Amino acid sequence: MNLVYADENGQVFDDPDYIGLARSADMVVEIMEDELIPLPEGATLVSLPHTNAVGLNPETGQMERLEGTQAVGALLPQGFTRLLIPSYVKTDKTQLFPLFGYTAVVWKEDGFYVAARCTDDPEPWNPRNCDVNELELSVKRIREEYPENKLYEHLSNCALEYECLTASNTFLNRWEGAVPVSYSCNAGCFGCISEQPDDSGFPAPQTRMNFKPSQEDVVQVMMEHLRTPQSIISFGQGCEGEPSTQAPLIIKAIKEVRQRTSQGFININTNAGLTDHIRGIVDAGLDLMRVSTISALDDHYNAYYKPRAYNLKNVEKSIRYATDQGVITSINYLIFPGVTDREEEVEAMIEFVRRSGIKLIQMRNLNIDPESYLNLIPKARGEMIGMKQMMEIYAEELPDVIMGSYTHTPDFFHKVTGK
Structure with missing residues (x-):
C-alpha cells in the first residue's frame, strides 16, 4: 500500500517507494489489510495544512518524514466510521487543523483505500x-x-x-x-x-x-x-x-x-x-x-x-x-x-x-x-x-x-x- 501525499499546490500523488502509515492517537502505526476499504463514494481527499507526510521506507524499515510534501486525509461521508487517522508531522505546531474528521488513506493497485468501516447505509x-x-x-x-x-x-x-x-x-x-x-x-x-x-x-x-x-x-x-x-x-x-x-x-x-x-x-x-x-x-x-x-x-x-x-x-x-x-x-x-x-x-x-x-x-x-x-x-x-x-x-x-x-x-x- 503506497504512501499518499499532496504537493504545495494540493495535487495528490502516491509514492511507490514508501508504504503508507497511519496514526492511532499520537502513535504512528502500520495499517492492516483488514482495516482498509475502497474510498467510498462521496468521500473527499484533503491535504493537512502545515504538515509533512510520514511513510515507511521498506528498504531500511524506518519511518521517514518526506520534506516538501503535505499529508493527505479523507473526509468520509455519513455511514462510515474511521479506524485510523493520517500519519503526519506538523511543520508549524502553532497551526491548528480545520474542524474535520481526517481518515488515513493509502493507494493500492486499483485505487485509493481508507482505514474505515461501513457502519450504516450511506x-x-x-x-x-x-x-x-x-x-x-x-x-x-x-x-x-x-x-x-x-x-x-x-x-x-x-x-x-x-x-x-x-x-x-x-x-x-x-x-x-x-x-x-x-x-x-x-x-x-x-x-x-x-x-x-x-x-x-x-x-x-x-x-x-x-x-x-x-x-x-x-x-x-x-x-x-x-x-x-x-x-x-x-x-x-x-x-x-x-x-x-x-x-x-x-x-x-x-x-x-x-x-x-x-x-x-x-x-x-x-x-x-x-x-x-x-x-x-x-x-x-x-x-x-x-x-x-x-x-x-x-x-x-x-x-x-x-x-x-x-x-x-x-x-x-x-x-x-x-x-x-x-x-x-x-x-x-x-x-x-x-x-x-x-x-x-x-x-x-x-x-x-x-x-x-x-x-x-x-x-x-x-x-x-x-x-x-x-x-x-x-x-x-x-x-x-x-x-x-x-x-x-x-x-x-x-x-x-x-x-x-x-x-x-x-x-x-x-x-x-x-x-
Whole structure:
C-alpha cells in the first residue's frame, strides 16, 4: 500500500517507494489489510495544512518524514466510521487543523483505500442525492409560501450556503429534517462547530443562529415536514446551541403539532444535561432522542464538553427517563482512534449503555485537531484495543444495541432486531 501525499499546490500523488502509515492517537502505526476499504463514494481527499507526510521506507524499515510534501486525509461521508487517522508531522505546531474528521488513506493497485468501516447505509446521506436545482426550486417555493418565517430564512442559508443535508431535507420534504431553536448552550464544547472563542485558534465552519424563532415558525416547519409516516423532524442542529434550553418553546410546539397530526417522528439531538427540561420535552410527545457524548468517564467528558451546571449523572438520568417512557434513545458517539478504543473507555461505555437503555450507538467521527484534543483529555490508563476490535466487543457485549451512524425510525429497529 503506497504512501499518499499532496504537493504545495494540493495535487495528490502516491509514492511507490514508501508504504503508507497511519496514526492511532499520537502513535504512528502500520495499517492492516483488514482495516482498509475502497474510498467510498462521496468521500473527499484533503491535504493537512502545515504538515509533512510520514511513510515507511521498506528498504531500511524506518519511518521517514518526506520534506516538501503535505499529508493527505479523507473526509468520509455519513455511514462510515474511521479506524485510523493520517500519519503526519506538523511543520508549524502553532497551526491548528480545520474542524474535520481526517481518515488515513493509502493507494493500492486499483485505487485509493481508507482505514474505515461501513457502519450504516450511506445512501440516504450521499451528497449526490441532493440535486442543487431541485433544492433551489424547493427553497424558493417554501420561502414564497411562508414569507414571514424567520426559521425558513435561516435554514435556506444552511441548505444553500453551507450545504447542510439536514437543512436541505427540510426543503425537499424527505428523511430527517431540521428545526433549530436555540442560540444558547449549557456546554462549552472544545470542538463546537458553530461557536468558538476568538482565541481558540479553531475557525468555526458555520455560524450559530442568533435569534429565537416564534412558536408559529417552529410549528410551520414541523407540519410542513411531517407529511409521511417515515418523516423525522429534529431539534438540535449544528447551527444552534443546546435545544433543551428552549424547552418551553419546544414543548408547546410539539403539543400543537401532535394535536394536528400523528404523522412522522419528532427527534431531539441534545446533550441531555438539563434533566427537568428533557422530562418536559419527553412528556410532550417526543419519539426519538439522540444524546451527544464523547466518553462515559467524567474527567474525559468534562474536559471536552465543559458542562455548565450539569454532569454525566444528569445525562444518564435524562436518557433513562426517556427510555422508560418509550422514547427510542441513541448516543451520538464522537469517536477518535486511539482514544475511544482505550480499555477504560470501552468498559465505561458498555456499562453506561446498559444502565441507560440506549438502543443505538451512532458512531460519529470527531472533527478536531488531533494534538489539541490529545493535550486536553486525560492520559490513557489502559491498553489500546483498536477501533475494529472495539466494535466487535460492543457487538458481543451489547447484542441488543445496534451500531449505526445516524438516526432511524422505529421500523428500522423492528427490522434489525425483530422486536
